[in-house]
Amino acid sequence: MKTCLVVDDSKVIRRVARRILEELQFEIDEAVDGHDAWEQCQSKMPDMVLLDWNMPVMNGFDFLRQLRGSDVPKQPIVVFCTTENDLAHIRAAIDAGANEYIMKPFDREIIEAKLSQVGLI
Amino acid sequence: MSNLTATEFTTIADIIQKRSGLMLTMDKIYLLETRLTPFARRRGMADYKLLLRDVLANPNDVILTEIIEAMMTNETYFFRDKAPFSNIDEDFLSKFRKQNATEKKLRIWCAACSTGQEPYSLAMMFNEKVVEWQGWSIEILATDISELPLARARAGVYTQFEVQRGLPINLLMKYFTQVDENWKIIPKIASAVKFQKFNLLDSMSGLGCFDLILCRNVLIYFNQAGKIKVLESLERQLNRNGALVLGASEAVFGLLPTLQPSPDLRGFYIRSEPSIASTIAA
Numbered sequence: 217m218k219t220c221l222v223v224d225d226s227k228v229i230r231r232v233a234r235r236i237l238e239e240l241q242f243e244i245d246e247a248v249d250g251h252d253a254w255e256q257c258q259s260k261m262p263d264m265v266l267l268d269w270n271m272p273v274m275n276g277f278d279f280l281r282q283l284r285g286s287d288v289p290k291q292p293i294v295v296f297c298t299t300e301n302d303l304a305h306i307r308a309a310i311d312a313g314a315n316e317y318i319m320k321p322f323d324r325e326i327i328e329a330k331l332s333q334v335g336l337i
Numbered sequence: 338m339s340n341l342t343a344t345e346f347t348t349i350a351d352i353i354q355k356r357s358g359l360m361l362t363m364d365k366i367y368l369l370e371t372r373l374t375p376f377a378r379r380r381g382m383a384d385y386k387l388l389l390r391d392v393l394a395n396p397n398d399v400i401l402t403e404i405i406e407a408m409m410t411n412e413t414y415f416f417r418d419k420a421p422f423s424n425i426d427e428d429f430l431s432k433f434r435k436q437n438a439t440e441k442k443l444r445i446w447c448a449a450c451s452t453g454q455e456p457y458s459l460a461m462m463f464n465e466k467v468v469e470w471q472g473w474s475i476e477i478l479a480t481d482i483s484e485l486p487l488a489r490a491r492a493g494v495y496t497q498f499e500v501q502r503g504l505p506i507n508l509l510m511k512y513f514t515q516v517d518e519n520w521k522i523i524p525k526i527a528s529a530v531k532f533q534k535f536n537l538l539d540s541m542s543g544l545g546c547f548d549l550i551l552c553r554n555v556l557i558y559f560n561q562a563g564k565i566k567v568l569e570s571l572e573r574q575l576n577r578n579g580a581l582v583l584g585a586s587e588a589v590f591g592l593l594p595t596l597q598p599s600p601d602l603r604g605f606y607i608r609s610e611p612s613i614a615s616t617i618a619a
Contacts, residue, residue, distance in 0.1 A: 329414075
C-alpha cells in the first residue's frame with residue numbers, strides 16, 4: 217500500500233483528502249504545517265506528499281524547497297493542493313520541484329486524475 | 338401535468354433517433370426530464386412534457402434541433418483515458434511518420450469532439466514533438482452535431498475544473514493563459530484545429546479521407562442499425578494504413594469487415610487495404 221502525507225492546516229481539508237486517498241488505497245498520515253511535515257518525513261518518508269501552500273510556522277513552498285534540497289535517500293512525489301490558483305504560483309511550485317499541482321476546490325475525480333499523471337495510480 | 342404516454346414517448350424518441358442516431362429507450366425517460374426541463378423553462382413552459390407536446394403538435398425544425406442538442410452527452414476531458422493518446426503518439430504515429438515520410442501529410446478527424454478537449458489534446462501532443470513533425474502538413478478536423486459545445490470548443494476557454502481533468506500541469510502552463518477564473522488555450526494550438534458542425538448520420542464523402550479517425554464513446558448511444566451505418570461510413574473515409582479509434586469498451590465485433598483490430602492497441606482498428614472512398618475517387 218502506498219503512503220501519503222497530507223499537509224494542511226485545515227482539519228476539514230485533511231479529513232476530505234484522507235477519505236478520498238484512502239478510497240484510492242493509500243495509507244495516510246497527516247501534518248498541520250510544513251515544519252510538522254518535515255519532522256515526519258525525517259522519521260518516515262512517504263511515497264507522496266499532498267501539500268497546502270499557506271500554513272503557519274512553515275508554509276508549503278518552504279517545506280518543498282527544504283525537502284528537495286535535502287539528501288534524503290528517496291524523494292517523494294509532491295502534489296501541491298492550494299487555493300493559490302494563479303500561473304505565477306504554479307510556475308514557482310513546479311520550478312521548486314513539485315510534480316503536480318491541484319487548484320482548490322478539488323474532488324475525487326481531480327485527485328485521481330492528478331495521481332494518474334504522476335504514475336501513482 | 339400528466340406523464341408522457343407511451344405513444345408520445347415513442348414518437349419523440351423516433352424523431353431524435355432519426356435525426357441524430359441517439360437511441361432513447363423507455364428506461365431513459367429521466368434523461369428527457371433532466372435535460373429538457375431547463376430548455377422548456379427558458380421557453381416559458383412549466384416542464385419538458387409541455388415542450389414535447391407542443392413540438393409534436395407543431396413540428397418546428399429549430400426547436401427540434403435544440404431538443405436534440407440538449408439530449409446529447411458532452412462528457413469529455415483532456416487526454417481522456419490517457420492510453421489511447423500514448424498509443425497514438427508512441428505507436429501509431431511513429432510508424433505512420435516512417436511510412437509516409439515522402440508525402441508528409443496527415444489528416445485526423447475527431448468525429449464527436451464536444452467541447453474540444455480531444456482535438457486540442459492532439460494539437461498539444463504534436464506541438465510537444467514539433468521537431469519530429471517538422472515539414473509535415475497536419476490537419477485536425479473536429480466535428481460535433483451540437484452547436485453549443487462547438488462554440489465553447491472554438492472559444493477554447495475552460496474552467497479550473499475542466500483543466501484539472503487529464504491535463505498535466507506542465508501543459509497547462511505551456512499552452513494556456515489565465516483569464517479571470519478560467520483558462521484559455523493559446524492561439525498556436527487553437528489555430529491547429531478546424532471545428533465544423535457535422536451529423537454522423539450524414540454523408541461523409543465531402544470530408545475527404547483521413548489517416549486517423551477518433552470516434553470514442555459515441556456509438557454506445559446508437560442502436561445497432563445506426564452503429565452499423567456510421568461504422569460503414571467511417572470505414573470508407575479511412576486511408577490505407579489509417580486507424581479508427583473507438584472507446585476501449587465499445588463492442589464492434591463483426592461490424593468492421595475491412596478493418597483489423599490492432600492486436601496491441603485496444604480500441605484501434607487498422608485499414609490495410611486502400612480506402613473505398615479513395616478507390617472510387619481514382
